[in-house]
Structures are given as C-alpha cells and as structure tokens.
Amino acid sequence: MLNVSRLSVRIGDRAVVDDVDLTVMPGETVGVIGGSGSGKTLTALAVLGLLPAAASRQGRIEFDGTDLCVAPERHLRRIRGARIGFVGQDALAALNPLATVGRHLRIPLRRHRGLSRTASAHAVTELLDQVGLPADAARTYPAQLSGGQRQRVAIAMAIASRPALLIADEPTSALDPPTQAGILDVLRALPMTADGAPAALLLISHDLAVAGQICDRLVVMHDGRVVETGDTAGIVATPQHPYTQALVASARILAA
Numbered sequence: 001m002l003n004v005s006r007l008s009v010r011i012g013d014r015a016v017v018d019d020v021d022l023t024v025m026p027g028e029t030v031g032v033i034g035g036s037g038s039g040k041t042l043t044a045l046a047v048l049g050l051l052p053a054a055a056s057r058q059g060r061i062e063f064d065g066t067d068l069c070v071a072p073e074r075h076l077r078r079i080r081g082a083r084i085g086f087v088g089q090d091a092l093a094a095l096n097p098l099a100t101v102g103r104h105l106r107i108p109l110r111r112h113r114g115l116s117r118t119a120s121a122h123a124v125t126e127l128l129d130q131v132g133l134p135a136d137a138a139r140t141y142p143a144q145l146s147g148g149q150r151q152r153v154a155i156a157m158a159i160a161s162r163p164a165l166l167i168a169d170e171p172t173s174a175l176d177p178p179t180q181a182g183i184l185d186v187l188r189a190l191p192m193t194a195d196g197a198p199a200a201l202l203l204i205s206h207d208l209a210v211a212g213q214i215c216d217r218l219v220v221m222h223d224g225r226v227v228e229t230g231d232t233a234g235i236v237a238t239p240q241h242p243y244t245q246a247l248v249a250s251a252r253i254l255a256a
C-alpha cells in the first residue's frame with residue numbers, strides 16, 4: 001500500500017534522510033524507530049507532502065499505486081486526512097480550544113465521509129467509543145480534558161475518515177506510562193477502513209519499548225539512514241546493527 005524507495009530529503013547541502021526504503025502493507029503496523037534527529041519525522045512528512053519549505057526530496061513514495069513525489073498538490077490534498085491520517089505528539093496543538101470535541105469530529109465525518117447531520121452525530125458517539133471516551137465527551141472542550149483524553153480525541157479525528165494508513169508521530173511521548181499504555185491500546189485496535197480492509201499504522205517513535213509493543217515490523221533509523229529492518233521479534237531477539245544492539249540493550253536495562 002505504501003512503498004517508499006530510495007527516499008532522500010536534503011536541507012541545504014545536508015542529506016537529513018538518506019536513501020530510505022520502507023514498505024507498509026494493508027493492516028500492518030510498522031514502527032520507525034531511532035534517536036533524536038535520525039530523520040523519522042522528515043520521512044513521515046515526506047510521505048504526507050508536508051516537508052518544510054527549505055527541504056527537497058528525491059526518490060519514490062508509492063501510495064495506492066501513485067508516486068506521491070510527482071503527484072500534483074491537489075492529489076495530495078485529496079488523500080491527506082482521507083486515505084492517510086496523521087496524529088502528532090502535541091494533541092493540544094491539533095485542537096481548537098474554542099470548539100467542542102463533537103465539533104472536531106463532525107468536521108472530518110462530514111467532509112470525508114459525507115455524512116448527514118444526524119448520521120454524523122451517531123458516528124461521533126461511535127468514534128468516541130473506539131478511542132475509549134464516553135459519549136458525553138462530545139460536549140466538552142479541549143481544556144477540560146487530560147493530556148491522554150486529548151490525544152484520544154486527536155486519534156478519533158485522524159481515524160474519522162477511516163483512512164487506509166494512519167501515521168502517528170511520537171503519539172505517546174508527552175504522556176505518562178499508564179496513559180501511554182491506553183493510547184497504544186487504541187492504536188493497536190484501529191478500526192477497518194472505508195473499503196473494509198484493515199487499517200495500517202506507521203508509528204514513529206524514539207522508544208523501542210513503545211514501538212515493540214504494537215508493531216509487527218520495525219525500521220531502525222540512524223543519522224538519516226535505515227540501518228536495520230525486520231520483524232519486531234527478530235530484531236529484539238537478535239539485533240544485527242551496532243546501533244540497534246545499543247537500542248535493545250538500553251530497552252532491556254530500562255525494563256529490568
């Protein structure tokens with residue numbers, strides 16, 4: 001479904017993402033892990049066509065059979081938020097402080113799924129339930145919610161269109177461990193997409209312990225390059241690259 005090949009992103013004369021290959025199959029949960037500055041976020045932004053103005057990209061990003069690197073901006077606008085959802089680290093930044101949770105959810109429901117007013121009211125309740133929030137959360141405002149509840153709302157907004165792929169960039173890193181676990185449960189149980197196929201998740205995280213809990217496969221990035229990729233269980237059991245070995249060792253120490 002998503003097939004990134006030989007992706008490079010340059011800012012000035014620096015290749016901040018260098019020759020990255022990455023695939024996500026329908027229904028698959030893939031984690032992109034690596035340290036700060038390793039190029040994870042820019043890889044995600046390149047897929048969304050939302051790189052900073054100073055950046056340029058090369059390579060191929062095939063999604064639903066179209067190369068997004070050469071697709072016109074109107075094609076990207078059509079798939080962003082509809083076929084590809086996005087959740088970032090800072091839910092507060094994604095939410096309008098003056099709008100209720102219900103209003104946040106009705107906008108994508110009406111825009112992307114074309115639901116009537118009555119149908120979208122029902123769909124709001126269903127979405128809230130999918131992310132573990134009670135129906136009466138629809139009448140609350142972002143400031144009245146905890147950080148974890150706000151992140152649940154941000155995920156509900158991102159999945160309202162039933163996207164084929166959800167990109168989540170450090171969705172739990174601003175949250176305490178019990179709250180993180182709740183958000184990972186929500187991401188693990190993504191609903192079906194509009195065409196009935198299972199949704200896929202591309203999870204960006206610096207934390208192997210987080211990605212390892214819910215990802216089928218991991219892509220390890222270091223200094224802008226993919227240094228290792230494989231099944232989560234295999235990577236955790238027998239990491240090959242020295243950087244991955246260090247990541248696994250430090251996750252073990254933290255878990256001990």
Ligand SMILES: Nc1ncnc2c1ncn2[C@@H]1O[C@H](COP(=O)(O)OP(=O)(O)OP(=O)(O)O)[C@@H](O)[C@H]1O
Pocket residue numbers: 011016034035036037038039040041042043052054206
């Ligand atoms: N707008 C920008 N202008 C200049 N350099 C940038 C910009 N955005 C990112 N970079 C640089 O590109 C490199 C990769 O950044 P990126 O945000 O993809 O890293 P990351 O792996 O997501 O790290 P983090 O976990 O800290 O967000 C970093 O060295 C960063 O400083």
